[in-house]
Amino acid sequence: MNSSKTRMIFEAAIDIFCERGFEKATMDDIATKANVAKGTIYYHFKSKEELFVFLVEEGTNLLREHVLERLSDQMTPTDKIRAIIHEQLTFFKDYRDLCIIILREAWGEEQRQLQFRRMLVHYVRAIEEIVISGIQTGEFAEIDSQTAAWSIFGGLSITALNHLYADPSFNLPMLAPSFEQMLFHGLTGRHEPIDE
Template sequence: MFMRKSKMSLIFQAAIDVFSEKGFDKATMDDIAARANVAKGTIYYHFKSKEELFLFLVEEGVEVLRDGVESKLMPELSPTEKLELIVREQINFFGQYRDFCVILLRETWGGEERQLEFRKMIRSYMYLIEQVIQQGIEAGEFHPVNAENAGSGIFGMIAISALHILLGQNAYDEEALFQDMKRMVFSGVVK
């Protein structure tokens, strides 16, 4: 999938598969080890617990999302073009990494500790959106809104819409979802 350390890529992919299929609570380290075709001790060598493995998986995924979007946000783009790019890239990411999207959005609202960790991880990505919103406000392209609220709202709107499609019976049509999200984001943000 999107592992940076190839040594653990089997464990990482197995964890994504198992968490996606069974959910965090029903998944076991035995399930993940069997899916990865490694000894359970190999997993425990890298991760102290299922929770630690789960949080690592989420952190890696969010980092890939953020890095992918950030690498395309060229300074010469207008704030409106940057925001459009963010909307498209997030939709494409969720389409490309469907199982990760399901895990991220379905499972991260578990215990209080997990919620706090998740918010820290996703904050770096939402900060990118906030910066673009702030640039748009300063350039006079966007209405004056609270950039933090707008950033989390845009992320959430896209994420929940993607999850709804991924968990439903409809095909994940990235272009149709992009057009709908773009229309909603720009009708409320762009002058």
């Protein structure tokens, strides 16, 4: 974000979109919350949709930076996936309202869905590369790496969203051990394939 006014608009938009949803939020509401003239918002954003897309894009960039910068080349693929689980849950806890907006609103109309998936692709691709690395080293089973990456992101996201709605004060990183257990050992806890 390149200015303090943009930051104020961004933070006000998070509050208003989270509280009222995309459809009921107005630029007037956001301007009042940000303590700026409505014209100031329109100077930076042509429409409510453009502001919303900016908010989602900034949010996904924050997520990517927050999680991936915690990874190091010294970590094994398993360690990296564990770190992703913990850091994504931590991000959702620290940016609760932003995450609710992204996960609740971004799956609305078709155009918004496409934009959202494009924004997330770099983050999910980074997870996929770790899965591929784990397959190559023999740490992970031969699985579809893209499905695994989206499942990790999606499973964490929906689980977090459920808890954020049920109890906003819930400490999301506490879910990490259960999620790791299910991811690395499955529901059965067996290490051999399940007969079909």
